[in-house]
Amino acid sequence: MIIQARIVAAIRKIPRGKVATYGGVARGAGYPGAARQVVGVLRRSFGLAWHRVLGAGGQIKLRGDSALEQRFRLEAEGVIFRGRRVDMKRHEFKFPPKRSAAGRRK
DNA sequence: ACTTTGACTTCGG
């Protein structure tokens, strides 16, 4: 499985109204520390829930209008912002454990 | 094959 596919798959698992961090997505995809690859995938791909991916601490790492749009979209999904950050305690999405006894195909 | 590029993360001051 190539990294991009896993990252895309991980992002697709984020439910509406929830968010994840770049690092979180990377870990969820099975590549801890590959946060930058998550960025790469988000930039080069369309059709992904890019607005549900934030930086560490629930901070939006985008600049300009994109940041505003991201915030707008998240609020539209019910995500609550506290200042410039998202309330991670309520909206951070926990990715399913990578390989546990239950629920794996591979 | 090598260098650059990213919407990052974490730690220390």
Added chain:
DNA sequence: TCCGAAGCCAAAG
């Protein structure tokens, strides 16, 4: 709370 440095990994040029 803010800033800088180091660590991180793969894709694109």
